[in-house]
Amino acid sequence: xxxxxxxxxxxxxxxxxxxxxxxxxxxxxxxxxxxxxxxxxxxxxxxxxxxxxxxxxxxxxxxxxxxxxxxxxxxxxxxxxxxxxxxxxxxxxxxxxxxxxxxxxxxxxxxxxxxxxxxxxxxx
Amino acid sequence: xxxxxxxxxxxxxxxxxxxxxxxxxxxxxxxxxxxxxxxxxxxxxxxxxxxxxxxxxxxxxxxxxxxxxxxxxxxxxxxxxxxxxxxxxxxxxxxxxxxxxxxxxxxxxxxxxxxxxxxxxxxx
Amino acid sequence: xxxxxxxxxxxxxxxxxxxxxxxxxxxxxxxxxxxxxxxxxxxxxxxxxxxxxxxxxxxxxxxxxxxxxxxxxxxxxxxxxxxxxxxxxxxxxxxxxxxxxxxxxxxxxxxxxxxxxxxxxxxx
Amino acid sequence: xxxxxxxxxxxxxxxxxxxxxxxxxxxxxxxxxxxxxxxxxxxxxxxxxxxxxxxxxxxxxxxxxxxxxxxxxxxxxxxxxxxxxxxxxxxxxxxxxxxxxxxxxxxxxxxxxxxxxxxxxxxx
Numbered sequence: 001x002x003x004x005x006x007x008x009x010x011x012x013x014x015x016x017x018x019x020x021x022x023x024x025x026x027x028x029x030x031x032x033x034x035x036x037x038x039x040x041x042x043x044x045x046x047x048x049x050x051x052x053x054x055x056x057x058x059x060x061x062x063x064x065x066x067x068x069x070x071x072x073x074x075x076x077x078x079x080x081x082x083x084x085x086x087x088x089x090x091x092x093x094x095x096x097x098x099x100x101x102x103x104x105x106x107x108x109x110x111x112x113x114x115x116x117x118x119x120x121x122x123x124x
Numbered sequence: 125x126x127x128x129x130x131x132x133x134x135x136x137x138x139x140x141x142x143x144x145x146x147x148x149x150x151x152x153x154x155x156x157x158x159x160x161x162x163x164x165x166x167x168x169x170x171x172x173x174x175x176x177x178x179x180x181x182x183x184x185x186x187x188x189x190x191x192x193x194x195x196x197x198x199x200x201x202x203x204x205x206x207x208x209x210x211x212x213x214x215x216x217x218x219x220x221x222x223x224x225x226x227x228x229x230x231x232x233x234x235x236x237x238x239x240x241x242x243x244x245x246x247x248x
Numbered sequence: 249x250x251x252x253x254x255x256x257x258x259x260x261x262x263x264x265x266x267x268x269x270x271x272x273x274x275x276x277x278x279x280x281x282x283x284x285x286x287x288x289x290x291x292x293x294x295x296x297x298x299x300x301x302x303x304x305x306x307x308x309x310x311x312x313x314x315x316x317x318x319x320x321x322x323x324x325x326x327x328x329x330x331x332x333x334x335x336x337x338x339x340x341x342x343x344x345x346x347x348x349x350x351x352x353x354x355x356x357x358x359x360x361x362x363x364x365x366x367x368x369x370x371x372x
Numbered sequence: 373x374x375x376x377x378x379x380x381x382x383x384x385x386x387x388x389x390x391x392x393x394x395x396x397x398x399x400x401x402x403x404x405x406x407x408x409x410x411x412x413x414x415x416x417x418x419x420x421x422x423x424x425x426x427x428x429x430x431x432x433x434x435x436x437x438x439x440x441x442x443x444x445x446x447x448x449x450x451x452x453x454x455x456x457x458x459x460x461x462x463x464x465x466x467x468x469x470x471x472x473x474x475x476x477x478x479x480x481x482x483x484x485x486x487x488x489x490x491x492x493x494x495x496x
Contacts, residue, residue: 253381253383253465253494253496254383254494254496271483275391275482276482276483281386283385283386283461283463284385285383285384285385285423285463285465286423287383287421287423287465316423316428316429317423317424317425317426318385318387318423318424318425318461318462318463319425319461320386320388320425320461349383349384349385349463349494350385351384351385351386351491351494353386353489357483360483361483361484361485361487362480362482362483362487363487364478364480364487364488364489365489366386366478366489366490366491367491368385368491368492368493368494371494
């Protein structure tokens with residue numbers, strides 16, 4: 001039905017899981033989501049590497065996206081090899097074995113109303 | 125007056141119609157809009173395919189944009205072949221027979237003040 | 249000091265001046281701004297064409313950006329050849345005689361707290 | 373672990389440090405942040421030039437990003453060669469000796485709830 005679209009390498013420079021939240025969980029919990037679309041007919045195997053200000057990168061976090069599916073992954077939930085601490089600046093490099101499309105969205109509910117921000121990743 | 129500009133294939137990875145709303149309708153109803161600009165002298169015929177986490181894609185939704193016109197289409201209003209459920213993660217692939225420019229915007233009024241987010245699509 | 253950077257043709261698909269406002273003017277007046285950066289050593293002459301859903305495009309609006317200057321232009325203030333009505337969907341095509349960088353930002357204060365959204369234009 | 377990704381020249385057209393704030397400092401202080409990711413094995417040396425509406429550009433501000441690190445730099449904190457005044461429109465040109473990824477984010481807490489906006493820079 002649909003042609004495959006995307007790139008294999010993506011980067012997001014501004015990562016930061018807000019350190020506190022207001023409002024009903026889980027929808028209003030402050031979080032960041034990595035949204036990966038795989039329009040192809042094959043499963044995509046994605047590796048996420050997370051970079052910090054003053055420590056070594058951690059990763060890869062490994063995620064699979066079945067053919068013709070999307071996954072919206074909360075960074076808050078990633079725990080292998082380790083959790084990403086809230087309130088800390090980071091960046092992410094996303095590498096896939098086949099082309100995918102990557103978008104990064106933050107919901108910040110540190111104040112009583114939520115704020116949203118989203119960017120398409122930078123595609124190499 | 126204006127030269128044609130755009131691409132024929134676009135993708136948005138982070139789609140999600142917020143599941144509830146506050147404030148006056150229809151302006152403050154939580155929604156997502158697909159904004160398509162056709163600067164050319166010909167009508168553009170656009171097909172939208174919507175991808176999900178755990179089910180087959182649905183589509184194509186078909187939309188036409190007359191020459192030198194823009195259309196801001198609420199996903200909430202698409203119903204052929206079927207409605208997109210609110211509160212569900214999705215992605216969209218937008219394909220046109222002639223070059224167009226595609227931008228995707230969410231208004232989230234789940235809390236009493238609205239939040240906005242917008243991205244230019246990823247263009248192949 | 250700085251090398252010139254940019255493109256000559258840019259488009260923004262999602263234009264919409266929110267129809268009402270809360271908060272102190274002029275900062276919190278609902279508006280959209282076209283931000284144009286000219287890093288070159290020459291003046292840039294920019295033409296803005298505005299596209300609508302159901303009427304002919306209007307323009308060009310003409311704006312000059314001196315060498316090594318930026319201009320953040322509120323669409324609300326454009327009035328030659330005519331004003332852009334608030335509460336109406338539009339798109340914009342921005343064409344320059346030399347490369348510039350174009351970004352589009354909306355401040356929406358229809359509810360008592362403001363929401364912000366911004367995209368880099370799509371560059372041809 | 374990770375391949376290097378990015379470009380050497382980036383621009384952001386819409387810069388503006390909101391002139392006042394609400395909420396706890398430093399998290400909720402109105403600010404703009406330049407987020408720079410260096411995925412390479414070498415230190416990146418970055419020069420930031422800031423452009424204004426009606427005065428000469430200032431800069432370069434010089435920042436280094438170690439190999440495989442990210443830095444999220446508040447424009448509010450830059451003071452050499454001089455501070456960037458709040459409430460003033462500006463643009464930024466970011467140049468690096470090796471490829472980096474650049475994203476620009478504003479937190480606006482002029483009203484009691486914060487608004488967020490972020491764009492990937494325009495990459496030459």
